[in-house]
Amino acid sequence: MGQVKLNVQLLESTTDAISVIYAACRQCYSQQFAGDIFNNNISLADKTAFVRKVVASGHDSPLEHVKFTFAVEGVSRALTHQLVRHRMASYSQQSQRYVQESNFEYIVPPSIETDSELKAEFIQTMRDIQLSYNKLLSRFKQKGKTGEQANQDARFVLPQAAETKIVLTMNCRELLHFFKHRCCIRAQWEIRALANQMLAMAQEKLPCIFKNAGAKCEELKYCPEGEKFSCGKYPLRGK
Numbered sequence: 567m568g569q570v571k572l573n574v575q576l577l578e579s580t581t582d583a584i585s586v587i588y589a590a591c592r593q594c595y596s597q598q599f600a601g602d603i604f605n606n607n608i609s610l611a612d613k614t615a616f617v618r619k620v621v622a623s624g625h626d627s628p629l630e631h632v633k634f635t636f637a638v639e640g641v642s643r644a645l646t647h648q649l650v651r652h653r654m655a656s657y658s659q660q661s662q663r664y665v666q667e668s669n670f671e672y673i674v675p676p677s678i679e680t681d682s683e684l685k686a687e688f689i690q691t692m693r694d695i696q697l698s699y700n701k702l703l704s705r706f707k708q709k710g711k712t713g714e715q716a717n718q719d720a721r722f723v724l725p726q727a728a729e730t731k732i733v734l735t736m737n738c739r740e741l742l743h744f745f746k747h748r749c750c751i752r753a754q755w756e757i758r759a760l761a762n763q764m765l766a767m768a769q770e771k772l773p774c775i776f777k778n779a780g781a782k783c784e785e786l787k788y789c790p791e792g793e794k795f796s797c798g799k800y801p802l803r804g805k
């Protein structure tokens with residue numbers, strides 16, 4: 567049992583992403599078959615320039631054919647509850663039913679990490695929860711429940727701070743949308759940290775699409791969040 571930190575890995579992304587987006591864009595305006603367009607010998611630079619132009623025009627559906635798969639660990643269940651609200655994505659999350667939490671790890675928010683009194687209180691609460699969880703497990707086992715049956719009910723006492731692992735796949739269109747919302751200063755700190763790491767990986771892999779991605783203001787060049795929430799990077803709307 568103990569404290570853990572965010573770890574994000576890009577497992578895989580579409581090979582030859584630019585050619586896939588190019589073929590999909592071109593298919594919309596061409597008599598040619600996308601299969602032939604994909605295999606032609608147009609240079610990568612020309613394909614990239616075309617893709618940039620089409621995407622800038624708001625023709626976003628070709629971006630849906632290219633996907634990124636990330637493995638994430640060292641995040642709280644509070645984070646993944648927010649993450650899975652993004653419906654245009656696929657998820658596979660570590661189960662608290664099949665994986666016993668008899669030694670659970672947890673995330674400590676920075677506001678607690680930096681306050682020794684609060685941190686001591688927090689860690690004691692985690693220990694108390696662990697004891698309670700383990701007690702429930704052993705009682706359920708005495709009553710003849712299987713491991714899976716015991717886990718599925720004992721987990722009800724686990725906190726939102728409990729560490730979890732998740733694999734997620736998003737296409738480029740959804741990633742751009744996700745970054746707009748979750749890289750913003752208004753997003754909760756933990757999901758923002760995840761989004762920023764995912765953004766850096768996407769930018770490295772596919773700069774043509776993600777170079778200017780990020781919080782909504784990066785595209786708008788103003789802050790739509792209002793005075794109360796603005797981080798000050800861009801002027802407020804209309805100012």
Ligand SMILES: Cc1cc2nc3c(=O)[nH]c(=O)nc-3n(C[C@H](O)[C@H](O)[C@H](O)COP(=O)(O)OP(=O)(O)OC[C@H]3O[C@@H](n4cnc5c(N)ncnc54)[C@H](O)[C@@H]3O)c2cc1C
Nearest residue numbers: 648650651652653654655740743744747748750752753754
């Ligand atoms: C700062 C912040 C605060 C938040 N606070 C709360 C809160 O207090 N309570 C709460 O419940 N949620 C809250 N949310 C979550 C938010 O309401 C969304 O559920 C979440 O951001 C997922 O985004 P999305 O709906 O765009 O889903 P995505 O799956 O990312 O959808 C992508 C886009 O597809 C389209 N789409 C998807 N499904 C549908 C559909 N069924 N009908 C029509 N269009 C669809 C929409 O255009 C949508 O924007 C908050 C989010 C943020 C960023």
